Amino acid sequence: MVDQKIYTASTTAPVNIAVIKYWGKRDTALNLPTNSSLSVTLSQKDLRTHTTASCSASFESDTLHLNGELQNISGPRQTACFRELRSLRAALEAADPSLPKLSTYKLHIVSENNFPTAAGLASSAAGFAALVRAIADLYELPQNPTELSRIARQGSGSACRSLFGGYVAWEQGEKIDGSDSLAVEIAPASHWPDMKAAILVVSAAKKGVSSTSGMQATVATSSLFPHRARVVVPQRMEEMIKAIKERDFETFADLTMKDSNSFHSVCLDTSPPIFYMNDVSKAAIRVVEELNRVSGRKIAAYTFDAGPNAVIYYLEKDEALVLGVLKGGLEHVPGFAVSGTAAIPEEYDASFLEPLKEGITRVILTGVGEGPISVKESLVGEDGLLLKK
Numbered sequence: 417m418v419d420q421k422i423y424t425a426s427t428t429a430p431v432n433i434a435v436i437k438y439w440g441k442r443d444t445a446l447n448l449p450t451n452s453s454l455s456v457t458l459s460q461k462d463l464r465t466h467t468t469a470s471c472s473a474s475f476e477s478d479t480l481h482l483n484g485e486l487q488n489i490s491g492p493r494q495t496a497c498f499r500e501l502r503s504l505r506a507a508l509e510a511a512d513p514s515l516p517k518l519s520t521y522k523l524h525i526v527s528e529n530n531f532p533t534a535a536g537l538a539s540s541a542a543g544f545a546a547l548v549r550a551i552a553d554l555y556e557l558p559q560n561p562t563e564l565s566r567i568a569r570q571g572s573g574s575a576c577r578s579l580f581g582g583y584v585a586w587e588q589g590e591k592i593d594g595s596d597s598l599a600v601e602i603a604p605a606s607h608w609p610d611m612k613a614a615i616l617v618v619s620a621a622k623k624g625v626s627s628t629s630g631m632q633a634t635v636a637t638s639s640l641f642p643h644r645a646r647v648v649v650p651q652r653m654e655e656m657i658k659a660i661k662e663r664d665f666e667t668f669a670d671l672t673m674k675d676s677n678s679f680h681s682v683c684l685d686t687s688p689p690i691f692y693m694n695d696v697s698k699a700a701i702r703v704v705e706e707l708n709r710v711s712g713r714k715i716a717a718y719t720f721d722a723g724p725n726a727v728i729y730y731l732e733k734d735e736a737l738v739l740g741v742l743k744g745g746l747e748h749v750p751g752f753a754v755s756g757t758a759a760i761p762e763e764y765d766a767s768f769l770e771p772l773k774e775g776i777t778r779v780i781l782t783g784v785g786e787g788p789i790s791v792k793e794s795l796v797g798e799d800g801l802l803l804k805k
């Protein structure tokens with residue numbers, strides 16, 4: 417008798433924002449990077465992907481619905497993830513013939529991001545991490561998150577880091593097949609739980625130059641880039657890991673800001689130049705630099721990915737002051753409903769805050785968080801189709 421059962425597994429996965437940036441590939445098919453990178457996983461209370469993976473002998477084709485829309489999954493990224501996960505399941509089935517042959521069934525994946533897709537908010541990272549984790553759970557694979565990171569990396573490089581919570585390094589590796597290009601946990605969220613992040617959304621519109629094409633152009637044309645990849649980042653990785661282990665925020669902040677600026681410098685050094693930051697982003701940099709100046713120490717750190725949004729890291733103990741200053745420009749912006757903030761210090765040059773008033777459309781106040789979480793709520797109905805809301 418044909419097995420008509422619909423097997424399902426659901427997970428949520430977080431976004432991560434790098435403090436040492438991945439920028440440049442040595443292998444574009446496998447997403448093998450030219451340098452190691454390091455990120456902070458952000459709390460799923462605020463930003464998360466929810467994905468259900470299902471499979472059944474009755475399904476006719478592999479499908480992926482993202483936010484209710486059927487996606488094209490014929491591309492190499494999705495194909496690689498499906499192929500690799502199926503082959504791990506097939507190995508289990510070969511070892512234990514009593515297992516249902518899930519590796520031969522078609523997959524229906526349904527996913528929802530609770531934030532804008534492709535707006536530089538790391539949707540591809542959370543999206544591919546959730547996809548890989550959900551299918552791995554569906555297949556009951558024994559592989560640990562580091563082993564699964566090899567697969568998520570092929571979906572999107574930064575996705576490999578979203579398989580862990582807390583503070584996560586992606587080691588570039590050396591092997592041609594990428595088997596040593598993997599994510600590892602540097603410290604869990606509980607090691608340094610008071611790390612906060614304010615995301616200043618400058619524009620939730622789709623970005624101009626994708627990370628994938630931007631980094632390829634940088635590798636091909638920037639003369640600054642080899643120095644960054646070979647000299648600057650390896651040194652910074654060591655220093656950053658030490659700063660995180662020692663919970664040394666000043667060093668963490670210094671390295672974070674320097675590395676963001678280094679990454680955007682190699683973008684500017686690309687031909688034709690790539691501009692991800694705009695005038696509002698630059699205003700956010702000045703706001704943080706001024707805050708650190710009047711504080712006499714680094715209490716906040718900005719970083720920007722391949723888009724204009726600012727992510728500002730700070731510690732909980734400094735929240736009243738950091739948000740007190742930001743309030744001067746962001747009080748009326750959706751998401752910035754905070755109380756108990758400190759007054760802006762007298763010597764603070766508040767003119768730096770002006771461009772934020774019109775330029776920021778939304779604020780997300782969040783912090784370090786956990787890795788993927790297995791959940792019961794399924795996005796696939798009993799008929800194997802996506803549940804209509």
Ligand SMILES: Nc1ncnc2c1ncn2[C@@H]1O[C@H](COP(=O)(O)OP(=O)(O)OP(=O)(O)O)[C@@H](O)[C@H]1O
Nearest residue numbers: 465527533534535536537538539540541543627722
């Ligand atoms: N929940 C999801 N499930 C599967 N794939 C997803 C999901 N969310 C996003 N993606 C994939 O990621 C793509 C968006 O990635 P892209 O790199 O353009 O934007 P981003 O991740 O928001 O930005 P960045 O990586 O620069 O921070 C989508 O087109 C889709 O292919």
Ligand SMILES: C[C@@](O)(CCOP(=O)(O)OP(=O)(O)O)CC(=O)O
Nearest residue numbers: 434437438572573574627628721722
């Ligand atoms: C600037 C970054 O956010 C770049 C992220 O690039 P992606 O991981 O989106 O690129 P692909 O591997 O081509 O999918 C820096 C980072 O997250 O480390």
